[in-house]
Amino acid sequence: MKYTQTLLFMAVMQASYGWAGAGHDHHHSAEAPNSAEALNSAEALNSAEASTGDTGSRPWRLDVQLGYQDVAEPVIPGFLSWNGHRRKAGFALQHLDLGRAFQWSEYELDGRFTLSLHDNQVELHEAWVRQSLNEQWQWQAGKVLVDIGLQNTRHSHDRTFVDQPLYQNALWGGELSEAAANLSWHQAWSQHWRVSAVAGLLSTEQQQTEKSSGAGLVNLVLSYQNHGLTARFKADVYQAQVNQRGLTLFAFDSNSHTHGSGATEYFDGVMRHQALALEVDWSGNWGTLALASEYQQRTESGELYSAAGQTTDVAADAELESWGGYGSLSWRFPKSVVPLELAFRQQWLGSDVTLTNPATRDLDNSLLNQQGTLPQGRSYLVRWHRQNGSLALQYNQWDDGNLALPEWIVSGYYGVAF
Amino acid sequence: MKSGVWSVVLGVLITLSGCRSSDFDLESEQQVKLASLFQLSEEGGFILPAVPDTNPLTNERIELGRHLFYDKRLSGNQTQSCESCHFQHLAFTDGKALPTGSTGEVLARNSQTLTNVAYNATYTWWNPIFIRVEQQLSVPLTGDEPVELGINDANQTEVLERLHQDSRYQALFDEAFPDETEPYTLVNVTKALAAFTRILISDRSPFDRNDLSDSARRGKDLFFSEKAECFHCHGGFNFSSSTVTANTRFAERPFFNTGLYNLNQNGSYPADNTGKYQVTNDWVDMGAFRPPTLRNVELTAPYMHDGSIETLEEVIDFYAAGGRHITAGEHAGDGRLNPFKSDFVSGFDMTAQEKADLVNFLKSLTDQAFLTDTRFANPWPQEVTP
Numbered sequence: 001m002k003y004t005q006t007l008l009f010m011a012v013m014q015a016s017y018g019w020a021g022a023g024h025d026h027h028h029s030a031e032a033p034n035s036a037e038a039l040n041s042a043e044a045l046n047s048a049e050a051s052t053g054d055t056g057s058r059p060w061r062l063d064v065q066l067g068y069q070d071v072a073e074p075v076i077p078g079f080l081s082w083n084g085h086r087r088k089a090g091f092a093l094q095h096l097d098l099g100r101a102f103q104w105s106e107y108e109l110d111g112r113f114t115l116s117l118h119d120n121q122v123e124l125h126e127a128w129v130r131q132s133l134n135e136q137w138q139w140q141a142g143k144v145l146v147d148i149g150l151q152n153t154r155h156s157h158d159r160t161f162v163d164q165p166l167y168q169n170a171l172w173g174g175e176l177s178e179a180a181a182n183l184s185w186h187q188a189w190s191q192h193w194r195v196s197a198v199a200g201l202l203s204t205e206q207q208q209t210e211k212s213s214g215a216g217l218v219n220l221v222l223s224y225q226n227h228g229l230t231a232r233f234k235a236d237v238y239q240a241q242v243n244q245r246g247l248t249l250f251a252f253d254s255n256s257h258t259h260g261s262g263a264t265e266y267f268d269g270v271m272r273h274q275a276l277a278l279e280v281d282w283s284g285n286w287g288t289l290a291l292a293s294e295y296q297q298r299t300e301s302g303e304l305y306s307a308a309g310q311t312t313d314v315a316a317d318a319e320l321e322s323w324g325g326y327g328s329l330s331w332r333f334p335k336s337v338v339p340l341e342l343a344f345r346q347q348w349l350g351s352d353v354t355l356t357n358p359a360t361r362d363l364d365n366s367l368l369n370q371q372g373t374l375p376q377g378r379s380y381l382v383r384w385h386r387q388n389g390s391l392a393l394q395y396n397q398w399d400d401g402n403l404a405l406p407e408w409i410v411s412g413y414y415g416v417a418f
Numbered sequence: 419m420k421s422g423v424w425s426v427v428l429g430v431l432i433t434l435s436g437c438r439s440s441d442f443d444l445e446s447e448q449q450v451k452l453a454s455l456f457q458l459s460e461e462g463g464f465i466l467p468a469v470p471d472t473n474p475l476t477n478e479r480i481e482l483g484r485h486l487f488y489d490k491r492l493s494g495n496q497t498q499s500c501e502s503c504h505f506q507h508l509a510f511t512d513g514k515a516l517p518t519g520s521t522g523e524v525l526a527r528n529s530q531t532l533t534n535v536a537y538n539a540t541y542t543w544w545n546p547i548f549i550r551v552e553q554q555l556s557v558p559l560t561g562d563e564p565v566e567l568g569i570n571d572a573n574q575t576e577v578l579e580r581l582h583q584d585s586r587y588q589a590l591f592d593e594a595f596p597d598e599t600e601p602y603t604l605v606n607v608t609k610a611l612a613a614f615t616r617i618l619i620s621d622r623s624p625f626d627r628n629d630l631s632d633s634a635r636r637g638k639d640l641f642f643s644e645k646a647e648c649f650h651c652h653g654g655f656n657f658s659s660s661t662v663t664a665n666t667r668f669a670e671r672p673f674f675n676t677g678l679y680n681l682n683q684n685g686s687y688p689a690d691n692t693g694k695y696q697v698t699n700d701w702v703d704m705g706a707f708r709p710p711t712l713r714n715v716e717l718t719a720p721y722m723h724d725g726s727i728e729t730l731e732e733v734i735d736f737y738a739a740g741g742r743h744i745t746a747g748e749h750a751g752d753g754r755l756n757p758f759k760s761d762f763v764s765g766f767d768m769t770a771q772e773k774a775d776l777v778n779f780l781k782s783l784t785d786q787a788f789l790t791d792t793r794f795a796n797p798w799p800q801e802v803t804p
Contacts, residue, residue, distance in 0.1 A: 315665055315667075355443065357466065359665035
């Protein structure tokens with residue numbers, strides 16, 4: 001009986017939050033039941049199975065997101081650059097995923113791969129296998145969405161807000177997907193409390209490192225569930241040693257994403273990153289109220305230098321401290337009343353960049369110079385949930401006028417399993 | 419309840435992060451952080467100069483060096499100090515075509531400005547071997563062809579003993595070289611003087627503040643044009659292509675023949691002033707001299723390595739002509755035709771207005787704060803000035 005309860009608890013938590021590095025979460029997908037409904041019906045297990053890779057009769061999944069925004073997502077200055085995807089201005093295909101889940105029950109093994117379409121290019125987004133060794137232990141290997149914070153393991157169509165928090169774009173290039181080997185451990189303390197931890201080794205491919213580099217990640221999740229209340233506290237520590245990390249410190253164009261080596265500068269050094277997050281969902285007959293808040297901070301220290309053939313000289317010792325966070329509140333009406341969700345988010349972003357022994361003043365004109373300020377803002381969202389999809393309207397209000405950031409965003413999502 | 423506690427904790431963290439302001443700091447303070455007397459202005463935007471590990475820049479060494487710089491006891495016959503040829507109000511030059519040493523010998527070359535001397539890629543007008551100010555200092559201190567300050571083997575002990583006997587120097591040497599029991603050496607004198615001269619930074623001119631008259635702006639455009647070619651040899655933040663910084667990895671140490679002379683129709687220069695050729699004995703180096711900084715150039719007349727041109731206007735005329743034609747006398751010869759002349763000295767046409775503009779631009783490089791900065795001034799009270 002107790003084991004069944006534990007399974008049910010795990011199923012609900014994973015359907016809601018995707019802990020234990022599950023990879024592709026469907027936190028707010030139209031098919032997921034809200035927590036109250038899940039706890040009181042067999043849907044919970046069904047939902048959990050869908051999320052954890054039961055191939056069933058519909059192992060494939062297609063998610064399409066189309067939308068409009070008034071301006072393109074800009075490159076945010078004040079940080080070491082990432083070669084990430086940024087949404088374009090105007091009407092565009094924002095996101096398209098095609099994935100398949102696998103399960104080999106006799107080996108306690110499951111897996112998933114996802115192909116994503118960005119900028120007319122297809123990328124392998126996820127491709128991993130995972131095996132349960134026993135009730136507590138799992139391992140996972142392959143290319144995964146790295147389990148840092150709350151947002152990175154969620155595809156864009158699974159997030160409450162249409163856009164990523166600023167820190168996610170500035171600190172992780174939007175989405176961090178790396179080759180990884182993870183070992184995870186879960187333990188239920190009681191019917192209500194549960195703890196899990198993950199330790200993993202990661203590649204640094206997305207940082208475009210050209211020499212031997214690597215990263216490690218440890219996170220700890222403390223979860224609580226009791227009737228309509230679910231809560232999760234998550235702490236992550238990530239550290240990377242990078243050699244010849246490719247940068248484009250003078251590429252201000254938000255459409256400058258390239259695949260392969262287009263680096264104009266390099267960074268050798270260490271990145272230390274910490275993240276704290278809290279999510280609380282409270283469900284009742286009146287709907288679901290969800291609080292999410294995160295804080296992430298990072299220290300990077302090392303050497304900057306220019307790639308061969310550059311006309312700029314960025315040689316300098318670099319020390320960067322950066323941080324970001326948000327707090328959000330959303331209210332989802334009961335489906336039986338109206339399939340509507342309202343959400344509010346306040347977010348911050350900042351960095352201190354200290355460059356010593358510079359060869360020139362060229363870095364004054366680089367992306368590292370954030371001109372002393374970085375944006376803060378509030379977001380307001382209305383989402384209309386439909387069977388297999390949703391339609392969202394989001395308005396962002398920014399305090400810092402130095403950076404042209406999207407204000408109006410419309411997004412339509414359709415997802416189907418087949 | 420515990421979720422409420424977490425919310426409060428995280429809320430505080432996020433609020434704190436939101437209150438924190440961002441900052442971008444491109445400064446180079448590591449190597450000279452101990453020397454607050456070394457200062458770079460915000461508007462100048464200079465990079466740190468190279469400071470050898472063997473002579474770290476400290477306030478104590480700078481202060482000792484400043485006292486020595488203005489002390490005539492440092493010369494063999496106690497008649498001259500470094501200042502005798504390097505007055506602060508003249509941007510550390512002496513206003514003469516050729517200076518005179520402590521024993522009365524007239525030197526062959528013009529007394530150079532010490533403006534931003536820390537950035538020189540080479541030292542002296544002609545010698546490519548001196549790449550540290552410590553090396554160059556041996557020339558004025560101990561040189562005997564000609565004699566400048568006139569320290570030699572015979573009087574060296576006496577000179578150092580003069581310093582040793584002064585209680586102020588006892589304190590200054592002890593503080594500058596705290597690990598040495600016998601710090602009164604010529605090597606330490608050299609180190610202290612080098613430390614002092616390294617802080618002689620001029621980076622607060624109207625040009626640095628972008629406070630230029632319309633005429634000076636036109637002159638600036640002309641200066642950096644291919645027409646006048648000035649910037650090829652006098653470019654960069656220090657207005658000299660012979661400039662290195664702490665982070666220069668491939669130093670350029672250029673020397674140029676500007677066509678001042680053409681003796682014997684074969685490109686020769688006067689025998690006592692053959693430039694880099696004096697070291698290399700390579701004819702391509704005949705008459706090649708280091709391009710000095712043009713910062714404070716308004717104050718460093720007369721000009722050229724031998725002080726043979728009186729005014730800035732005449733210097734511009736000289737370059738506009740593509741060299742100097744001396745029609746009579748021992749230096750007769752058409753420098754414009756010197757076979758070793760730099761291609762950058764090819765001559766150009768200019769109007770009177772353009773010439774005035776160029777002069778006004780050069781005058782915008784005058785740093786008044788540099789001329790009166792008390793960090794560089796004579797530290798000795800007037801009544802006890804040695």
